[in-house]
Amino acid sequence: MTAEAWDYARFKAAFYKKTGLDLDRYKDRQMERRIRQLMQRENKPDFALFFSYLVETPPAMERFMNYLTINTSEFFRDDKVYDKLQREVLPELLRNFSRTIKIWSAGCSIGAEPYTVAIILDQLGALARTEIIATDVDDKALTTAQQGCYNVKQLGKTPDFLVKRYFSVDNDRCWVKPQIQRAVVYKRHNLLTDPPVQDCHMILCRNVFIYFKTETQDFLLERFSRALKTDGYLIIGSAEYISSPSRFMLSKRHNTIYKKN
Numbered sequence: 001m002t003a004e005a006w007d008y009a010r011f012k013a014a015f016y017k018k019t020g021l022d023l024d025r026y027k028d029r030q031m032e033r034r035i036r037q038l039m040q041r042e043n044k045p046d047f048a049l050f051f052s053y054l055v056e057t058p059p060a061m062e063r064f065m066n067y068l069t070i071n072t073s074e075f076f077r078d079d080k081v082y083d084k085l086q087r088e089v090l091p092e093l094l095r096n097f098s099r100t101i102k103i104w105s106a107g108c109s110i111g112a113e114p115y116t117v118a119i120i121l122d123q124l125g126a127l128a129r130t131e132i133i134a135t136d137v138d139d140k141a142l143t144t145a146q147q148g149c150y151n152v153k154q155l156g157k158t159p160d161f162l163v164k165r166y167f168s169v170d171n172d173r174c175w176v177k178p179q180i181q182r183a184v185v186y187k188r189h190n191l192l193t194d195p196p197v198q199d200c201h202m203i204l205c206r207n208v209f210i211y212f213k214t215e216t217q218d219f220l221l222e223r224f225s226r227a228l229k230t231d232g233y234l235i236i237g238s239a240e241y242i243s244s245p246s247r248f249m250l251s252k253r254h255n256t257i258y259k260k261n
Contacts, residue, residue: 008032011047018055021065025192025216031068038067066140073112074154075119076162078206078238084254086120089233093201094126096231101130104197104227107208108134111145111184112154115176117204118183119166127183133197135189142186148176191220196227203228206256207237221248228260 006014012023023031035050042060044050054061076082093101105114114134121127136142144150152174155163168175189197191208203224209217224234225248236242236256245251250258 006047006051008035008047011035011051014051015054019061019065020193021068021190022192023068025213026211027213030211034067038064062139066138073109074157075112075116075150076157076159077112077116078256079157081206081235081238081256082116082120084257085117085235086123089202089235089253089257090120090124090126093231093233094124094129097201097229099129101126101201102197102199103130103132103202104200104204105132105134105184106189106191106197106203106205106224108136108141108145108186109138110141110150111148111176111186112150113204113206114145114184115148115180118180119162121183122166122180123162127179130183132184133187134184135187135191135197137188137190139188142188145184146186148181150174150176191223192216196223198227199229200227200232201229202233202235204235206235207239209236209240221250225249225260230260232260234258234260 008028016022016024039045039047039050042050042053044053054064103114103117105117108114111134114132118127118132121130134145136145150173152169152172155167155174163169163174166177166180168177191205205220205224209220212220221242228234233253234250236258238256240256242248242250242252242258245258249261251261253259
């Protein structure tokens with residue numbers, strides 16, 4: 001155990017050296033608050049003690065890595081955005097590109113977002129024409145996504161006719177039906193260090209930017225722009241905003257929806 005007290009900056013430096021995960025990319029106030037909450041829960045009152053605990057206890061390190069990501073999600077979480085996708089964006093992509101449409105759900109969490117997109121595509125009769133790749137850095141979230149099993153509360157915004165068609169429900173649990181589950185390929189991926197999925201017609205990265213500093217947001221926007229085909233779309237979260245979209249060869253089409261020029 002380290003005797004000397006550490007501040008948050010020293011913890012970040014030690015953690016980066018040990019794991020390669022750069023906490024300095026995240027907004028300091030939000031991330032430090034989340035880490036301190038976990039330290040209290042684990043009864044480790046200072047950063048030095050907490051770091052030693054993580055290094056010496058692999059299960060604790062795994063829990064911490066998973067804890068760093070925010071996994072609040074539900075199906076059809078923002079109905080206005082998904083309505084735009086169904087009525088305008090996806091039909092346009094299907095008209096403009098004759099071959100397979102590649103969609104990347106970046107930071108997919110527990111899978112509600114890519115499954116929602118798959119349901120919309122099935123409603124459009126185009127699921128067979130699409131490749132949906134969903135990625136996240138959180139192994140636990142990816143396991144949940146691949147299993148396709150959720151609490152029924154996460155269907156709160158899903159229309160009843162879609163619940164009946166695409167889910168099996170038993171008391172407080174629900175399962176995504178196989179034809180939708182098979183349509184999504186899940187992969188572990190770190191947005192900050194791993195190469196982006198290339199040649200995408202649409203990228204969804206929603207409610208991820210809000211946790212990163214401005215320079216990290218710009219870094220990701222540059223990557224997403226290069227990964228998008230011309231006339232492809234980037235979809236961000238409703239609480240997020242791109243201040244200079246033209247810098248990234250993007251133009252705003254609707255709230256949260258940007259098209260690559």
